[in-house]
Amino acid sequence: MNQAPNRAALTAAPNFDEVIDRVGTHSSKWDGMQGIYGVSPREGIAMWVADMDFRPPACVQRALEGMTQHGVYGYWGDNRDYHAAIQWWMATRHGWQVEPEWIFTTHGLVNGTALCVDAFTAPGDGVVLMTPVYHAFARVIRAAGRTVVECPLKRVDGRYEMDFDAWDAQMDGSARMMILCSPHNPGGRVWTADELRAAAEFARRHNLVLVSDEIHHDLVMPGGRKHIPMAVAEPDMPLVMMTATTKTFNVAGGLTGNVIIADPELRKRFGARMAAMGISPNSFGLTMATAAYSPEGAAWVDALLAYLDGNRKIFDAGVNAIPGLRSMPLEATYLAWVDFEGTGMAREEFLARVEKDAKIAVNHGATFGLGGEDFLRFNLATPRARVEEAVTRLQNAFADLQ
Secondary structure (H helix, E strand, O other): OOOOOOHHHHHOOOOOOOOOOOOOOOOHHHHOHHHHHOOOOOOOEEOOOOOOOOOOOHHHHHHHHHHHHHOOOOOOOOOHHHHHHHHHHHHHHHOOOOOHHHEEEEOOHHHHHHHHHHHHOOOOOEEEEEEOOOHHHHHHHHHOOOEEEEEEOEEEOOEEEOOHHHHHHHOOOOEEEEEEEOOOOOOOOOOOHHHHHHHHHHHHHOOOEEEEEOOOOOOEOOOOOOOOOHHHHOOOOOEEEEEOOHHHHOOHHHOOEEEEOOOHHHHHHHHHHHHHOOOOOOHHHHHHHHHHOOHHHHHHHHHHHHHHHHHHHHHHHHHHOOOOOEEOOOOEOOEEEEEOHHHOOOHHHHHHHHHHHOOEEOEEHHHHOOOOOOEEEEEOOOOHHHHHHHHHHHHHHOHHHO
C-alpha cells in the first residue's frame, strides 16, 4: 500500500500527472476489475468506476490530519460551518441561494436517491428515467419494488436531446417521480435553461415529483458551457436537489451527499423518512466537504477542469480516428461515452477487443438502459499517460479497421 503524501506534496500545486498505485488499497475501481472484467490491475487500465485517480486538494488532507491529531472521534455536532460552506459554494459557483434548513445530509447520493424513492413513491409506482442514464438509479428503483419508466433520449447531430412528444405519449399515469441527471451521465450534456424548464413542465403535466441529481455540476469543461441548477432555472418549482462534494473532489469514500429541498411539503416528507431510518452523518465526510467548499478547493477545481479538458481532447482525437468509433462530445463530467455501432460488430466482439485485447476495464453501455447497448463508458480522470496509453491500446485493438 502507498505511503501517505509528504508535507511538501500537500502544499504544492496539484500534480495530476502523478501516477498513484491504488492496487491493494481497497479501491473498488482497481481491486474489483479482475473479478468483474477479468482484467488484471497490474496489466490493465481501470476506466470504469466514476472516481478519480487524483489526490483531493491539500485543504481536505489538512482537515483530516487535524481530526487524527486531535484523536477523538465522537458523534458529530454543530453543522454551522458545514452548512455555511455549502451556502458559499452554491452561491459563488452556481448562483444559487440555499438556506441551511433546506439541507439534508445522506450517505452519498445513491442513498439520497433511495430515500427519495422511499419518501415520494409507493411500491408499484413508476419512476421516470431519461435513458441511457446512471445505472444506479434503475438498480435502486427496482430494488424498492418500483417500476422503471424509461424515456429514451434521442440523438441529434451526435448528442442527446430530450424528446417530450414521445415521452408524453408513453405516460399512463402510473409514474409518481422523475429523476433528472444534470449534467447528464453518461452523455456529458449540460442541459440548457430552456431544456430544464421543459423538463420541469413535463413533470408538472404528469404530476411527477422532480428530483434533480446534480452531482457532476462542478465538472463542466472549459469553453462556454455553464451548468444551471434546476432550482435556478425553475425557482418556483417544488423539487428535490441532490448535490455532493464527492465527484468534484474525489472523496466518494466519505459517503456524504446533500439532498436540498426548499419546498416545505416535500421537505417534511423527506425529513420524516430520514428520521424513521435513523440516518445521521459521517464526521469524516462532513469534515472533508467543509474543507473542500472553500477558495482553495475552488482553485483546485479550476486546475482540475483544465487538466480533464486536455485528457478529453487527447482521448477524443485518438478514438475518433478509429473507423466506426465515435466519442460523444463531452460538455461535462469526466466520463467519455463511446459509440461502437459504426464498427458493425456484435457487442461481444467489441467488448472482447476492449477488455481482453486492450485490457481496459470499462462500463458496459447496456447497464445504462435503453439506447446504451452499443456504447461503452470510459473514465478519463486519470493521469494523462494512462489516457494516452488507453488510446494506443484501443487503436491497436481495432487496427484491422484502419
